[in-house]
Amino acid sequence: MGCCFSNDEDKDDDLNDPSRPLINPISDGPSSRPIGSNVVDVAALETQGVDQTEYTDRATQYSHNLSSWCASTQKVRGPPRLPIGVATPHVVLSGQPISLSDIQLITSAAQQAARSLQEIKVRHKEDLVVPFGVP
Amino acid sequence: MMTQGIEQIPDSLGYLMLNEDGAVIASGGQLENGEKIANKLMHLIRIAIKMPTSDERASSFKKITVMWKTFMYVITFSNHRVFICKRQTNSPEPIAV
Amino acid sequence: MMEKSIEKLMDEIMTNPGVNGVVCTDAQGLVVAAQGVGRKSTGGQMTGVLDLARDLHPDVKDEPIVCIESDAGSLLLKSCDGITIGIHKTNS
Numbered sequence: 001m002g003c004c005f006s007n008d009e010d011k012d013d014d015l016n017d018p019s020r021p022l023i024n025p026i027s028d029g030p031s032s033r034p035i036g037s038n039v040v041d042v043a044a045l046e047t048q049g050v051d052q053t054e055y056t057d058r059a060t061q062y063s064h065n066l067s068s069w070c071a072s073t074q075k076v077r078g079p080p081r082l083p084i085g086v087a088t089p090h091v092v093l094s095g096q097p098i099s100l101s102d103i104q105l106i107t108s109a110a111q112q113a114a115r116s117l118q119e120i121k122v123r124h125k126e127d128l129v130v131p132f133g134v135p
Numbered sequence: 136m137m138t139q140g141i142e143q144i145p146d147s148l149g150y151l152m153l154n155e156d157g158a159v160i161a162s163g164g165q166l167e168n169g170e171k172i173a174n175k176l177m178h179l180i181r182i183a184i185k186m187p188t189s190d191e192r193a194s195s196f197k198k199i200t201v202m203w204k205t206f207m208y209v210i211t212f213s214n215h216r217v218f219i220c221k222r223q224t225n226s227p228e229p230i231a232v
Numbered sequence: 233m234m235e236k237s238i239e240k241l242m243d244e245i246m247t248n249p250g251v252n253g254v255v256c257t258d259a260q261g262l263v264v265a266a267q268g269v270g271r272k273s274t275g276g277q278m279t280g281v282l283d284l285a286r287d288l289h290p291d292v293k294d295e296p297i298v299c300i301e302s303d304a305g306s307l308l309l310k311s312c313d314g315i316t317i318g319i320h321k322t323n324s
Contacts, residue, residue: 082184082212082215082216082217083184083212084196084212085196085197085213085214086197086198087213088139088213089139089141089211089212089213089216089218090139090141092197092198092209092211093141093144093198093209093218093220094144094145097200097202097207097209097222097299098200098202098299098308102299102306102308102321103297105245105251105308105319106297106308106309106310106317106319107297109241109245109254109310109319110295110311110312110315110316110317112241113238113256113312113315113317114312114313114314114315116237116238117238117258117264175284175287175288176288178284179284179288182280182284183298183300185277186273186274186277186278186281186300186307187269187272187307188301188302188304188305188307188320189252189302189305189320189322189323195303196301197301197302197303198301199298199299199301200297200299201285201288201296201298202296202297202298202299203289203292203294203296204294208288
């Protein structure tokens with residue numbers, strides 16, 4: 001355990017604890033211990049290098065924790081479910097699709113609406129800014 | 136029968152049966168191996184099924200029709216499957232332009 | 233000749249048998265006028281569905297009609313010159 005950090009202090013024997021912060025302001029700055037809980041002495045900090053192996057191990061563990069947490073949640077993502085639908089799809093598919101009167105209704109409605117909306121298009125008639133009193 | 140008889144619809148030009156994810160389970164006629172049109176139709180279906188057709192919130196869904204002058208797609212759902220039939224529009228020139 | 237106003241047209245459509253809602257949007261999906269069940273419609277969905285329908289066969293020049301049906305009622309959709317009309321019909 002912790003052979004890479006064999007020169008570290010005894011209390012860091014839980015090096016592989018993934019919840020341990022990468023830097024520890026209090027243990028790294030023993031001289032400032034009384035105020036250590038309030039102040040982070042950045043200059044005195046010495047980062048404990050995370051070697052490649054530990055980095056990979058932690059990444060694996062974090063993603064494992066994340067995926068197990070995601071799996072336990074109820075929320076299902078993805079597209080909405082299909083409607084329950086019908087018992088005999090071929091009967092529905094071979095039936096009368098849209099009645100003739102409905103086709104005529106929607107077609108003439110669309111044409112008339114297009115015509116009446118063309119009427120309310122903005123038409124340029126006169127200048128918006130009228131200069132007056134200008135010689 | 137797996138396709139529930141949709142290959143025997145009168146005036147049919149082709150058919151598709153998709154699963155809930157839009158993957159083609161069965162196909163025939165003009166829609167044989169119609170992966171591309173299946174994707175487009177699935178996109179349309181996902182919007183259409185969210186649209187309110189009436190005052191009642193939970194009315195059961197029946198079908199979607201996309202109709203042009205000469206042909207149409209009729210779409211319905213059954214048992215977690217999407218059934219699509221491409222049919223001829225053979226009513227006597229219904230759309231006056 | 234003065235064309236009839238869009239509101240008057242909506243009133244007229246509402247008098248058709250079975251019609252319980254109507255909605256009209258501009259090309260951007262902005263609702264211009266709505267009555268009855270049509271007030272619940274989302275204009276963007278209407279134009280979106282018709283855009284996707286047109287995209288199924290971009291080579292076909294006539295405007296498709298889309299009809300969405302449930303047991304309780306149906307919604308008919310069609311565009312013309314950039315505007316879109318949706319008509320709700322009840323089955324009861």
